[in-house]
Amino acid sequence: MVVIIKSGPDTPEGTRAAKLARDMSADIVLLQNGVYFMQKSYLEDLGFIGTAFVLSDDRKLRGLSEISSELRMKEITYDDLTDLMTAGDKVLGMF
Numbered sequence: 001m002v003v004i005i006k007s008g009p010d011t012p013e014g015t016r017a018a019k020l021a022r023d024m025s026a027d028i029v030l031l032q033n034g035v036y037f038m039q040k041s042y043l044e045d046l047g048f049i050g051t052a053f054v055l056s057d058d059r060k061l062r063g064l065s066e067i068s069s070e071l072r073m074k075e076i077t078y079d080d081l082t083d084l085m086t087a088g089d090k091v092l093g094m095f
Contacts, residue, residue, distance in 0.1 A: 001026040002053075002084055004093035005034035009042040017095030022048045026092070029081060031055040035062055038073055055081060 003021040005028055007014035014034060021028045027050045030037050035058045037043055043052060052073045059067075059075065067073045076084070085091050 001090045001092065002029055002088045003027070003095070004029045004031065004091065005037065005095050006032040007095055008033035008036045009039075010036075013095045015046070017092075018043060018046050018048055020092070020095075021050060022046060025050065027051045027053065029053045029055065029076070029084065031058050031081075033062075035059045035064060038064065038067060053080070053084065 001024060003017055003026050005014055005017045007017065009015065014037065018028065018037065028048070030052055035054055038052065038054050038059070053076045054067060054073055056075045056077055067075055
């Protein structure tokens with residue numbers, strides 16, 4: 001299962017989506033302002049242990065640095081996002 005998060009970590013929607021993904025043992029896709037979850041330890045503080053996929057174009061548009069190798073995050077493109085959504089059994093989206 002994949003949960004798509006477009007809201008930042010400073011919003012109730014973003015936090016709720018990350019907690020939902022944690023509780024369902026789902027992976028997440030961070031896009032739009034959701035890419036800010038890759039900063040600091042937002043996901044770690046929420047207890048998220050899955051894989052976070054970060055949309056490359058949105059990360060670059062917001063001036064965020066590349067993903068650190070020690071994080072459980074992978075940078076993806078729009079084509080990769082399409083593949084993730086079609087390959088998964090369920091997609092919850094756009095929090």
